[in-house]
Amino acid sequence: xxxxxxxxxxxxxxxxxxxxxxxxxxxxxxxxxxxxxxxxxxxxxxxxxxxxxxxxxxxxxxxxxxxxxxxxxxxxxxxxxxxxxxxxxxxxxxxxxxxxxxxxxxxxxxxxxxxx
Numbered sequence: 001x002x003x004x005x006x007x008x009x010x011x012x013x014x015x016x017x018x019x020x021x022x023x024x025x026x027x028x029x030x031x032x033x034x035x036x037x038x039x040x041x042x043x044x045x046x047x048x049x050x051x052x053x054x055x056x057x058x059x060x061x062x063x064x065x066x067x068x069x070x071x072x073x074x075x076x077x078x079x080x081x082x083x084x085x086x087x088x089x090x091x092x093x094x095x096x097x098x099x100x101x102x103x104x105x106x107x108x109x110x111x112x113x114x115x116x
Contacts, residue, residue: 019092029106035098042092059091
């Protein structure tokens with residue numbers, strides 16, 4: 001999703017809103033089960049549903065460090081390069097203290113109901 005054309009910007013905005021919708025649903029489901037959860041705004045790095053602390057979360061750096069994805073310098077910033085999809089990705093991050101089996105179950109339910 002690298003480019004400065006109007007079509008690229010429109011697609012980036014659409015993907016950002018898809019992530020906000022998906023993340024809000026994930027956070028809501030986890031919290032209803034009593035687990036802390038939040039997502040970060042990929043544009044700012046700030047938490048969306050809890051008070052942000054003094055540090056921002058860099059999604060591209062997080063994917064590089066935790067998932068070992070590569071970064072590509074495009075001049076003004078770095079973008080993520082996914083092993084399969086290259087730079088045709090839009091990184092977003094969710095955080096939770098829920099056990100992995102709870103997260104997997106919720107994600108499976110969301111996928112089954114086409115909310116993912």
